Amino acid sequence: MMNNQAGSVLITGASTGIGRACALHLVARGFQVFAGVRSPEHAEQLRLASGGRVTTVMLDVTDAAQIDAAVATIRAQTNGQGLRALVNNAGIAVPGPLEVVPIEAFRRQLEVNTLSPIAVTQAFLPLLRESSRPATIVNMGSISGRFTHPLFGPYSASKFALEACSDALRIELSPWGIRVVCIEPGIIATPIWDKTLASSLQMLADVSQARLAPYQPLIDMVKATVKPGMGIPPERVARVVGQAITCRRPRARYVIGLDAYGQLVLIHLPTWLRDWLVRLALPPFGDLAPSKK
Numbered sequence: 001m002m003n004n005q006a007g008s009v010l011i012t013g014a015s016t017g018i019g020r021a022c023a024l025h026l027v028a029r030g031f032q033v034f035a036g037v038r039s040p041e042h043a044e045q046l047r048l049a050s051g052g053r054v055t056t057v058m059l060d061v062t063d064a065a066q067i068d069a070a071v072a073t074i075r076a077q078t079n080g081q082g083l084r085a086l087v088n089n090a091g092i093a094v095p096g097p098l099e100v101v102p103i104e105a106f107r108r109q110l111e112v113n114t115l116s117p118i119a120v121t122q123a124f125l126p127l128l129r130e131s132s133r134p135a136t137i138v139n140m141g142s143i144s145g146r147f148t149h150p151l152f153g154p155y156s157a158s159k160f161a162l163e164a165c166s167d168a169l170r171i172e173l174s175p176w177g178i179r180v181v182c183i184e185p186g187i188i189a190t191p192i193w194d195k196t197l198a199s200s201l202q203m204l205a206d207v208s209q210a211r212l213a214p215y216q217p218l219i220d221m222v223k224a225t226v227k228p229g230m231g232i233p234p235e236r237v238a239r240v241v242g243q244a245i246t247c248r249r250p251r252a253r254y255v256i257g258l259d260a261y262g263q264l265v266l267i268h269l270p271t272w273l274r275d276w277l278v279r280l281a282l283p284p285f286g287d288l289a290p291s292k293k
């Protein structure tokens with residue numbers, strides 16, 4: 001028997017990390033949780049972890065047919081109650097110097113992190129409108145959607161754009177009482193960092209050494225900084241998502257983590273000062289030939 005006292009929610013990208021934490025947190029709070037995953041193994045793991053209470057849905061957010069199928073499945077299982085919340089969480093990070101990032105990889109970054117949340121939102125809006133309680137769209141942004149670090153240009157671009165879409169949607173959907181919030185975590189301890197390192201090494205392996213060499217000190221610094229398990233637990237984010245969905249007046253933005261607040265301070269500095277401070281934290285890079293230093 002499905003638990004649906006609090007209403008129904010769909011979370012995309014729920015196999016690991018923040019999405020998984022949201023699924024387990026919201027099911028514990030009495031929601032009927034539909035969790036988007038991309039493999040039967042992840043589906044089984046999530047079902048086991050939730051004692052069978054989470055309903056998994058095969059959902060690659062870049063696949064229009066899978067989005068349509070998910071709408072049909074969820075419509076059939078919500079008995080006309082609609083959807084109380086959509087958590088657009090699925091995401092990837094494509095790092096690298098913008099000079100050498102393959103454009104196809106950048107395109108994929110925008111496809112998964114920016115365009116797909118909008119495609120999923122478009123498809124689920126009819127169900128969100130049917131909710132008897134105020135419906136909420138939660139977009140999993142990032143503090144990187146407010147502040148850009150070198151080597152994270154594509155990721156930041158995708159999250160800045162998601163912030164813009166959230167701002168537009170919040171006003172466009174206000175006549176229907178649909179609330180739109182953007183979550184802005186700092187560093188959270190999830191597998192995204194390991195995945196990012198692995199995929200960037202693979203991606204940069206195809207770039208010629210001559211083009212990569214000037215950036216190598218930066219790449220080495222990021223590799224040394226990104227450690228498995230760094231950051232605060234994803235459950236912290238899940239609790240904020242739960243609050244945003246259930247409170248009477250959700251905020252437009254929720255910043256999570258001390259590091260994220262630190263970056264918020266930097267955002268308000270004049271650009272020249274911010275750039276100078278960021279450069280201070282970086283090793284020398286670029287053309288390091290003695291005559292050009």
Ligand SMILES: NC(=O)c1ccc[n+]([C@@H]2O[C@H](COP(=O)([O-])OP(=O)(O)OC[C@H]3O[C@@H](n4cnc5c(N)ncnc54)[C@H](OP(=O)(O)O)[C@@H]3O)[C@@H](O)[C@H]2O)c1
Nearest residue numbers: 013014015016017018038060061090091142187188190192
């Ligand atoms: N971790 C952080 O420090 C941090 C900070 C700020 C914001 N965020 C954001 O939080 C969200 C979740 O990330 P996470 O840190 O929890 O990382 P994660 O554990 O790697 O989770 C990412 C999730 O997205 C899914 N995904 C990737 N591509 C997808 C696609 N095409 N269709 C459907 N699902 C897809 C992954 O599924 P598979 O397992 O099938 O690949 C996984 O479930 C992302 O939007 C990320 O940008 C993370």
